[in-house]
Amino acid sequence: MRRITTYHDTRGADISRPTFTDVVIRGIATGGGLYVPDEFPSFDVNEILAFTEWPYPRRAANVFSRFGVDVSAERTEMLMREAYGRQWSDPRIAPVTEVVPGTHVLELWHGPTRAFKDMALQCMPLFFSEAVSMKQERGIVSEDFLILVATSGDTGKAALEGFADRPHTRIVVFYPAEGVSDIQLKQMVTQQGHNVGVFGVRGNFDDCQNAVKAAFAHEAFNSWLATEHRLRLSSANSINWGRLLPQIVYYLSAYADMVASGGVRPGEPMDVCVPTGNFGNILGAYYAKRIGVPIERLICASNENKVLADFIATGVYDITEREFVTTPSPSMDILISSNLERQLYELTRDAVRTGEWMTTLRETGRFQVDRETFGSLREHFAADSVTNDESLGCIRRVWDDHGYLLDPHTAVAWEVAERLRGENPLLVVSTAHWAKFGTDVYRSLKRIRHADELPEEVATLSDVELLAEVQKLAPRAACVPRSLAELDDAEVRFAEVVDAGREGVESAIRRWLA
Numbered sequence: 001m002r003r004i005t006t007y008h009d010t011r012g013a014d015i016s017r018p019t020f021t022d023v024v025i026r027g028i029a030t031g032g033g034l035y036v037p038d039e040f041p042s043f044d045v046n047e048i049l050a051f052t053e054w055p056y057p058r059r060a061a062n063v064f065s066r067f068g069v070d071v072s073a074e075r076t077e078m079l080m081r082e083a084y085g086r087q088w089s090d091p092r093i094a095p096v097t098e099v100v101p102g103t104h105v106l107e108l109w110h111g112p113t114r115a116f117k118d119m120a121l122q123c124m125p126l127f128f129s130e131a132v133s134m135k136q137e138r139g140i141v142s143e144d145f146l147i148l149v150a151t152s153g154d155t156g157k158a159a160l161e162g163f164a165d166r167p168h169t170r171i172v173v174f175y176p177a178e179g180v181s182d183i184q185l186k187q188m189v190t191q192q193g194h195n196v197g198v199f200g201v202r203g204n205f206d207d208c209q210n211a212v213k214a215a216f217a218h219e220a221f222n223s224w225l226a227t228e229h230r231l232r233l234s235s236a237n238s239i240n241w242g243r244l245l246p247q248i249v250y251y252l253s254a255y256a257d258m259v260a261s262g263g264v265r266p267g268e269p270m271d272v273c274v275p276t277g278n279f280g281n282i283l284g285a286y287y288a289k290r291i292g293v294p295i296e297r298l299i300c301a302s303n304e305n306k307v308l309a310d311f312i313a314t315g316v317y318d319i320t321e322r323e324f325v326t327t328p329s330p331s332m333d334i335l336i337s338s339n340l341e342r343q344l345y346e347l348t349r350d351a352v353r354t355g356e357w358m359t360t361l362r363e364t365g366r367f368q369v370d371r372e373t374f375g376s377l378r379e380h381f382a383a384d385s386v387t388n389d390e391s392l393g394c395i396r397r398v399w400d401d402h403g404y405l406l407d408p409h410t411a412v413a414w415e416v417a418e419r420l421r422g423e424n425p426l427l428v429v430s431t432a433h434w435a436k437f438g439t440d441v442y443r444s445l446k447r448i449r450h451a452d453e454l455p456e457e458v459a460t461l462s463d464v465e466l467l468a469e470v471q472k473l474a475p476r477a478a479c480v481p482r483s484l485a486e487l488d489d490a491e492v493r494f495a496e497v498v499d500a501g502r503e504g505v506e507s508a509i510r511r512w513l514a
C-alpha cells in the first residue's frame, strides 16, 4: 500500500491532519501557521544518483511520490510531464553548468517567464487544479477557485503563466502602477488565457497588497463570489507547501548531475549558495539536505535588505530600525521573510516556541532565538550580504573573467559564494536570466552605479531595446529569449488602472467577472 503523508502546522493549531491536496488548496493553516509534513522520506545516495537515468519530470514525480502525495504515481508523472515540458528552453529544465573549476551554477530560469518562480509555479497550479477536481468529485468542495495575487513584479507573471487556462481556477493579479519595471509590466499585460485578469493599482506595492488582503477578509465580498459565481478565494503565495515541494526536487537533481559530470564524488558533500528573499528557495535546499542530499553548508546570500544575513549572524531578527532599500535585485527586497517560520519550526519541532517568536515579531518587530536553536541554525547555515554596487561589480567581473553573464540576483549569490567558499564543490543557485533584469546588467557592463541615471544615448530606449545593447556588449552571452525580445510588439490585453483600497480591487473583480 502506498503511504499518504499527512501534515501539521508550525503553530500547532490545526489538528485536522490534512493531506497534500488539502494543504495545496488551503495554503495557510487555521491559526496562521505553515503546513509541514508529519514525516519525511529518506533517500540514500544511490537513489539520488539513479536520477541521472531519468528526465526531469520523472525526477520530480519520484520526489513527490516519496513525499506521500495523495495523487497516484501515474497521474503525478503525467502532471509533471506537463509542468516541465516543451515550454522550457532547456529539456534538462534545471541544468548545472561548471563556470569555474569547483564552482557550478544551477540555472533555474529556463521556464516561460525566465525566472526561478516558474520552477514552482509551472507545477503547483496543476496540482491545485487536480486537488479541486478531486474534492469536487467527492462533494467536499463545490466551488471553483479565484486566485488573487498582489505582486511587486516577478510573482505576478509567473502565477499568471502557471494558472492560465487551468481548469477550476481563475486568476487576477494586481500590481502597483508606480512600481514595476517596463519588462515586468509588459510581461503581465500581454498574458494570454481565458481565465486571467491583470489590473494596475494607483499606489505602491503596500497599497496593492493591503487592498488585496482587505478583499480576502471582507465576508460580504466572499459570500457574493460564492453565491453569484460559485468561486472561492485563494492566494497561491510562496508559503504554500505546494510551491515548496517542487523546490526540493532540483537539489536532488543537481547533486545527481554534478556527480555524473565529475563535479563531486558520489556521497561527498557540496555547499550551496542561494540568493534569498522569502527563504523559500534555500528552505528547499534545507529539506533536500534533511532527506539525504549530501549538502554541508547552506549559504544564504542577501542584498542590502539583509535582515536574514544578520539573523544568521546573530540569532536576532530585527526590523525595528530597518529602512526598506531599493536594489538591483528587487525579488529579494523583503523585510518579513515568511518561510523562515518553517525553518525555525524544523530546527526545534516546537510549535509553542515557534508561535511565540512569530507573535513577538508581530508585536515588537523583533525576536531572538535561544542559544540551542541558534546553535543548530549555525550548524547548517552561513550568510553574508552584498551592496548594490558590489553586486553590479560582480556581474562585470564574472563576465570579464569567465564569459558567463549573471543577473543581479545571481550576482549576489556569486559574490557571497566567493567570500565564504571552503573546500567543498560549490553550487551557486541562479534565479533569473540576465535579460529579465537587463537594465542593471547594462549599468554593470558600462560601470554605471545603480543609483545613477542611464546615459542620454540609451535613456529613451525601452527596456527591451536596451537588451539588444547589452547583447552587443556581451555577444557571447546567452541570447535574449524570444518571449522577451518580442514584448514591445505583443498585444496589450489589460490596460486598466484602478484605485487603491478594498473598493478599487473588489469593483475591478466584479467588472471582470461580469
Ligand SMILES: *Cc1c(COP(=O)(O)O)cnc(C)c1O
Binding pocket: 115, 116, 117, 154, 238, 275, 276, 277, 278, 279, 280, 281, 282, 331, 332, 409, 431, 432
Ligand atoms: C523570488 C526570487 C528570489 C528569492 O527567492 P526566495 O524563495 O523568496 O528566497 C531570488 N531571485 C529571483 C529572481 C526571484 O524571483
